[in-house]
Amino acid sequence: MDRLENTVRPYAWGSTTAIPELLGEEPTGEPRAELWMGAHPGAPSRIDRGGGSTPLSEIIAADPEGELGADSVRGYGPRLPFLLKLLAAAAPLSLQVHPDSTQAAEGYAEEEARGVPLDSPERNYKDAGHKPELICALTPFEGLCGFRAPHEAAALFEGLGVNGLKPFADILRARPGTEALREVLTALLTAEKDEMAETVTEAAEAAARLASGPSGLSGPSAGSEGAGLQREYATCADIARHYPGDPGVLAAMLLNHVSLRPGEALFLAAGVPHAYLSGLGVEIMANSDNVLRCGLTPKHVDVPELLRIVRFEPTDPGILRPEADDTDGEEIYDTPVGEFRLSRFTLVSGAAPHMLHGPAAQILLCTGGEAALQGDDSAEITLAPGRSAYVPAGERVRISGDGTLFRATAAV
Template identity: 55%
Template structure:
């Protein structure tokens, strides 16, 4: 068992308090957005096996089979196939889409062949991997996920009573679903900056008025949804992403609930603290709510233009899993589960990262090794390590590993 020393990334949308409060620290002056756990070369975790802190990526590269196990290496290659995070959204993240594996490989190879630097602002593909992901709420968590039905999107846009959006509504009302959603997104993203600066504040004001009306009518859930859409404009005034977000489903998670997001599904996280697990990639195509690069043609190539309701995941007990509760995700590169309280036996057939998010967890194995984890602290267990017991009344321990 190796304690991990992890990096917190200070993106502008991060919370100034959430990760600090989780870890029992005094909040700093900068936003804290993501705490990374894993072997991604962008910010690998570090561990100490007696010679000082060394990156987990370097430890794995020195002996992949010893750290990952032969089955994992044969199935996924010589690096940890997942990236684990604590994500703290104080403001909305960009509306984004992730490529599938074939698209990522092709996009990465193309940009490499054209000599686009990895750190270039216009770079779309940072690596040749896909990025399916799951987010599990630690606090009430709000997001946008997947396209609404064209009819529902048209109804919401009509509510705004903005004449300039009539062509978007027309496409949603008259075209087949996939083409309707594609045309609507293209038209919104194609708005001139001057037009967006005029339209977006009017749309936000109309949403706020509709939220007040819904609350007066006793429809609290609808009022919250409309207010959440309107609040996005406070962080991104004049941004076409405010309008693009209206094409997406609104979702609110309570602590313990999760979402799985596959390739091509547009989404944005608006507010909350969560545990995020994904394939080991940093590939993002953006559609708005960001000052970063937006490549509309490439975005359209990877976006799945299909209406779909968000599939909220709840943890399911694993038969004979010694207290393990699994979040069922249709992906092999990662597997997300949790343990809550008591004494639980952690299997070690595969490489894994254990993260404490509540209480105190004592890890003890048959060799006498012990490791204490407090909220926000994590450990790496190589494949084949002695299986530890996790002891911690009133604790929560998340487990990130692979599925073979």
């Protein structure tokens, strides 16, 4: 096993304090959005096996089966099939969806055939893989995930009292669910920019007024549903502050607003529109860069391709809670994908150690307290919060301590 040296990504939406506080470091004032753990070529972790600090991607490339295991290589190719992150959002991320495996392969082949450079800002598909994701909250975490029922979205639009939103509310009331959602999202993203910006601005101002306090709500809205409506309008106003005039502000109102408590998680399947709003969490995903954006971004939005990928159906976000394995204390976040498997251990001082062993490579991440790792060769690593270790396939590790440890591996 090897201690990982990891890279922080300073995206503008990142928190300036959450990751430094977890790591026990002084904030610099700069955003620290994501801490990457894995072998992604964009920012691979590094390990030192005696010959100096070396990218994990190079270690794996030199001996894929030895590092990843034969089953993982056979199923997912000669690279680590997942990327693990600490994600700290202080502002909304882009509203986006990910393709399934077939859509990704088709999109990648089509862009390759057209000769679109991989580094082109108009490139949608950087690879041929899908990108399912799981986010597990370490602090209270807010996000958007999947379409809400059309009549609920219509009520939010109507409550703002903005004339420019009335046609969208009428469609959401009159059309079948899938058809209504497709028509409204298409209209929002293809409308004349200046006209839509005015509507977004007017909607954001109304949302800010309605979110300001009980006096902003009247009639039925002032009753038991008032607090929920205030939260929805406060979210709309906050997103608009970060992305003024962006049609994604209104598109976001079509989605379910999800609040996660620490330990709860959200699985993001292919075609499901989503955006993270705020909070610190452990994120794991298939090792792909394929993203189709709906809004809340200055980056390229390919509306026709987006409409091919999005699943236009109302969904329940389905908050995940870990399921305990009574045999060894491992708590598993169950998902329908094989590229990654995330689980959690709550370590108690003085308790019997847990023995980890598996046919695929693992990354172990401490998020609280302290975790002691001991390998078969008696080598020991102690992990403090935010620190992580890499375990090649087939190696056994004994874990103990007093804290919280997340385990990431592939399902093989």
